[in-house]
Amino acid sequence: MDDMMFLTFLATLVGAAWRLATPLIFASIGEVFSERAGVLNIGLEGTMLVGAFCGFAAAFATGSVPLGLLAGIAGGMLFGLVFAVFTITIKADQIVVGAALNLLGMGLTAFLFRTYYVSTGKGIEIAQPVLIPFLSDIPFLGEAFFRQNLIVYSTVLVAVLASLVLFRTSFGLTLRAVGEHPKAVDVAGRNVAAYRYGAVMVGTGLAGLGGAFLTLGHSNQFVEGITSGRGFIVLAVVVFARWSPIGAFFVSLLFGLFYALQLMLQAQASIIVPYQVLQALPYIMTIITLVVLRGKGAAPSKLGQPYEMR
Amino acid sequence: MSQKPFLRIDNIRKRFGPIIASDGVSLEIEEGEIHSLLGENGAGKSVLMSMICGMVRPDEGEIVFKGQSVRFNSPREAIRQRIGMVHQHFMLVPNLTVAENYILGQGSALRVINDMDKVHARIRELSDRYALDVRPDAIIEDLSVGEQQRVEILKVLFHGIDLLILDEPTAVLTPQETDRLLSLMGDLVKDGKTVVFISHKLDEVMRVSNRISVMRDGRVVHTVNVGETNARELARMMVGRDVRMELPRSPEPPGRIVLSVENMTCRAETGLPAVRRVSLDVRAGEIVGIAGVSGNGQTELSLALAGLLPVDSGRVMLNGKDITGLDPARINASSFSHIPEDRHKHGIVVSMSLSENTVLQRYDQKPFASRGMLNRRVIGEHTRDLIKRFRVKSRDENQAIGALSGGNQQKLVVARELARNPDFILVNQLARGIDIGAMEFVMEEMLKQRDSGRAILLISTELEELFAICDRILVMFHGEILGDLPPDRTRLDELGLLMAGQTEQPALAG
Ligand SMILES: Nc1ncnc2c1ncn2[C@@H]1O[C@H](COP(=O)(O)OP(=O)(O)OP(=O)(O)O)[C@@H](O)[C@H]1O
Ligand SMILES: [Mg+2]
Numbered sequence: 001m002d003d004m005m006f007l008t009f010l011a012t013l014v015g016a017a018w019r020l021a022t023p024l025i026f027a028s029i030g031e032v033f034s035e036r037a038g039v040l041n042i043g044l045e046g047t048m049l050v051g052a053f054c055g056f057a058a059a060f061a062t063g064s065v066p067l068g069l070l071a072g073i074a075g076g077m078l079f080g081l082v083f084a085v086f087t088i089t090i091k092a093d094q095i096v097v098g099a100a101l102n103l104l105g106m107g108l109t110a111f112l113f114r115t116y117y118v119s120t121g122k123g124i125e126i127a128q129p130v131l132i133p134f135l136s137d138i139p140f141l142g143e144a145f146f147r148q149n150l151i152v153y154s155t156v157l158v159a160v161l162a163s164l165v166l167f168r169t170s171f172g173l174t175l176r177a178v179g180e181h182p183k184a185v186d187v188a189g190r191n192v193a194a195y196r197y198g199a200v201m202v203g204t205g206l207a208g209l210g211g212a213f214l215t216l217g218h219s220n221q222f223v224e225g226i227t228s229g230r231g232f233i234v235l236a237v238v239v240f241a242r243w244s245p246i247g248a249f250f251v252s253l254l255f256g257l258f259y260a261l262q263l264m265l266q267a268q269a270s271i272i273v274p275y276q277v278l279q280a281l282p283y284i285m286t287i288i289t290l291v292v293l294r295g296k297g298a299a300p301s302k303l304g305q306p307y308e309m310r
Numbered sequence: 311m312s313q314k315p316f317l318r319i320d321n322i323r324k325r326f327g328p329i330i331a332s333d334g335v336s337l338e339i340e341e342g343e344i345h346s347l348l349g350e351n352g353a354g355k356s357v358l359m360s361m362i363c364g365m366v367r368p369d370e371g372e373i374v375f376k377g378q379s380v381r382f383n384s385p386r387e388a389i390r391q392r393i394g395m396v397h398q399h400f401m402l403v404p405n406l407t408v409a410e411n412y413i414l415g416q417g418s419a420l421r422v423i424n425d426m427d428k429v430h431a432r433i434r435e436l437s438d439r440y441a442l443d444v445r446p447d448a449i450i451e452d453l454s455v456g457e458q459q460r461v462e463i464l465k466v467l468f469h470g471i472d473l474l475i476l477d478e479p480t481a482v483l484t485p486q487e488t489d490r491l492l493s494l495m496g497d498l499v500k501d502g503k504t505v506v507f508i509s510h511k512l513d514e515v516m517r518v519s520n521r522i523s524v525m526r527d528g529r530v531v532h533t534v535n536v537g538e539t540n541a542r543e544l545a546r547m548m549v550g551r552d553v554r555m556e557l558p559r560s561p562e563p564p565g566r567i568v569l570s571v572e573n574m575t576c577r578a579e580t581g582l583p584a585v586r587r588v589s590l591d592v593r594a595g596e597i598v599g600i601a602g603v604s605g606n607g608q609t610e611l612s613l614a615l616a617g618l619l620p621v622d623s624g625r626v627m628l629n630g631k632d633i634t635g636l637d638p639a640r641i642n643a644s645s646f647s648h649i650p651e652d653r654h655k656h657g658i659v660v661s662m663s664l665s666e667n668t669v670l671q672r673y674d675q676k677p678f679a680s681r682g683m684l685n686r687r688v689i690g691e692h693t694r695d696l697i698k699r700f701r702v703k704s705r706d707e708n709q710a711i712g713a714l715s716g717g718n719q720q721k722l723v724v725a726r727e728l729a730r731n732p733d734f735i736l737v738n739q740l741a742r743g744i745d746i747g748a749m750e751f752v753m754e755e756m757l758k759q760r761d762s763g764r765a766i767l768l769i770s771t772e773l774e775e776l777f778a779i780c781d782r783i784l785v786m787f788h789g790e791i792l793g794d795l796p797p798d799r800t801r802l803d804e805l806g807l808l809m810a811g812q813t814e815q816p817a818l819a820g
Contacts, residue, residue, distance in 0.1 A: 168422055168423055168424075169420065169421060169422050169423060170413070170416070170417055170418065170419055170420065170421040170422075170423060171419045171420055173406070173410055173413070173414060173423065174414060174415060174419065176403075176405070176406065177403040177406060177414055180403045180404060180405050180406075181401070181402070181403040181404065183401060184401040184402060184403050184411075184414065185403075185414065185415065186384075187365065187384075187385045187397075187401045188385070188386060188401075188414045188415030188416075189384045189385060189386025189387070189389075189415050190414075190415045190419075301404070301405075
């Protein structure tokens with residue numbers, strides 16, 4: 001490979017990484033909110049699938065990508081509502097409910113898809129890249145950063161906004177306190193359950209959006225199990241990111257890079273590594289992350305624990 | 311002013327299931343006074359105060375504040391009426407700064423926080439005014455218990471209050487911090503505030519109060535002016551009988567060496583040296599006290615002996631066997647009992663029942679288990695027996711220990727550790743949160759243990775406790791043992807100097 005080719009390769013790689021990271025960015029920022037409030041939602045895989053399916057179905061019916069995205073968010077939040085009722089109001093174990101929702105999400109979307117859509121075989125219109133004037137013409141950089149669709153660009157906005165909300169508003173402050181010392185929040189006169197509901201809704205809404213991106217901004221089809229474990233990778237991203245939205249953005253990018261690398265190396269005829277090994281790369285990185293960062297502080301201290309009101 | 315009380319509590323009742331926490335309690339607090347509340351563990355002091363500050367809602371009865379009947383649904387509503395409380399267990403979020411804790415829950419939820427500078431300035435101003443030494447940008451988890459308490463008090467002042475309720479604020483403070491707190495209470499009253507003060511320490515109560523109320527079984531049974539009473543009488547009001555402040559002791563000579571520490575050195579969790587070349591022996595039939603201002607290595611010494619902190623050098627021998635560096639379970643199994651300083655961290659599992667907590671170290675041994683199965687009947691009987699003997703106020707042995715009042719949790723820990731028939735008993739803060747009646751009983755039990763040949767090491771910041779039962783008192787300062795004195799009250803000055811690190815006898819004047 002000469003230098004030019006290598007730079008082109010790199011630019012394509014970074015561009016693809018950002019695209020592939022987009023669902024992770026949304027979902028992991030959402031999960032940061034949820035976990036900061038003390039709610040560990042491992043049902044993200046199911047939630048993202050529901051988002052992907054709802055987004056697809058809505059876009060299929062209306063032909064509109066924005067409506068599809070909204071439907072994805074709504075689908076995710078509906079799923080989140082179920083999770084919240086069980087874990088916050090009924091105080092069922094968060095892990096058990098999350099696992100159940102994963103199974104439900106997989107089964108439900110597969111069932112609905114087969115029943116209504118699989119025979120049509122038709123795809124949908126997806127979000128097109130928006131070339132940013134001038135910037136997109138910069139060699140290499142343009143390819144990497146300024147030829148994406150609007151959903152991909154919006155990840156930056158979401159990350160910055162999420163960080164501001166979490167660290168610069170009264171809502172965010174209370175949310176962080178809820179995950180550490182819910183009783184103190186209770187005493188300060190705020191409703192702990194309401195904040196946890198809010199956090200779960202933000203979390204699952206964003207997970208739904210992440211899922212919808214898969215069908216509306218990436219592939220133009222719904223496929224059973226289209227999330228292929230992203231909902232679990234998100235959990236690792238959050239740990240790696242130390243429960244910070246900006247951190248989640250960059251860690252997601254890193255994981256996106258693994259995905260992209262894997263895809264592009266597969267396409268390189270000269271690489272002799274079996275493609276299964278490359279495919280496993282993101283998952284291997286997830287495991288390594290979790291092992292290396294195991295038990296290293298910073299996790300909200302009431303993560304996973306229900307709160308007993310007085 | 312005295313015709314119309316500042317705060318009037320009228321015939322309040324509150325039950326938790328079968329437990330009656332307030333049984334028609336009435337109390338009047340006057341404006342500008344320091345009113346102390348005394349009572350045995352579980353008498354209902356904390357619950358009553360929680361109702362005044364909106365944490366708990368009464369079942370029946372009326373609270374009249376500044377002439378108006380009030381009914382709070384949350385502490386926030388109470389704060390709005392200028393009533394604030396500092397709880398036995400702090401309500402501070404550990405990973406936030408002081409200032410962030412103060413503005414938690416204030417204003418609209420969607421508010422953008424952009425006035426942090428003003429908040430910081432106000433905190434500094436208040437902190438200076440009352441000499442509280444609170445930094446607005448300090449993170450709570452970096453602060454000592456005493457500092458956190460000042461942060462809690464300042465929080466209430468920050469919100470603006472006329473009535474301040476302090477629930478056992480001195481239980482976790484060093485004597486110096488206590489002095490500081492008591493004088494702060496005086497300053498607050500001078501500023502027109504009213505203070506309700508809960509404590510088990512009669513000397514503190516006598517020092518600061520204007521009036522004192524005594525609670526028993528969910529009711530106020532006496533209210534007296536401080537000038538018309540004394541500690542002995544107060545104790546009798548609380549317990550319903552005379553409490554002996556001096557316990558009789560048999561002068562048995564101590565026996566063989568049970569615990570021997572040789573040149574032990576260890577570091578605190580922060581990595582700083584905490585215990586420096588400490589050597590001491592405790593013999594059978596002897597209670598050895600360790601006095602000292604807290605923070606001089608006592609915590610680390612006791613944790614290291616119990617195997618909860620690594621020993622850097624030196625040896626710990628128990629009954630002639632080297633137990634240095636063994637894990638806590640092995641040390642526990644070698645006839646070693648431990649009544650820890652921080653019962654929530656090292657003593658009990660709050661969410662588990664009294665029964666489960668009593669067999670925490672022995673659940674896998676006969677008679678509590680056989681063939682790998684728990685014998686619930688035996689465990690239950692054993693626990694009921696301890697509850698009865700130590701008068702642990704509880705519903706039954708299956709109740710979660712976390713629902714007991716603080717003093718009753720401590721009683722169960724003491725009961726459990728003594729019931730194990732150990733050769734050696736390590737105690738760090740025996741009295742923590744225990745009322746004086748229970749204190750007398752627990753001290754008697756300690757003396758009985760001593761007389762039956764146990765070796766006891768009693769670490770305490772309360773000199774009274776040490777004088778009452780120890781056979782000799784060591785003084786710890788900066789991680790070293792500085793002196794070895796008999797429990798002779800006439801040598802109090804010498805003890806005080808040693809606690810301050812002065813080993814030289816001051817030259818006699820003249
Ligand atoms: N949330 C609760 N649930 C059940 N019982 C409770 C609860 N809070 C208090 N109690 C019970 O009410 C009684 C009074 O408790 P309270 O905490 O007021 O005692 P206290 O006088 O403060 O004792 P201490 O000096 O030990 O702190 C106790 O028997 C306690 O077990
Ligand atoms: Mg209490």
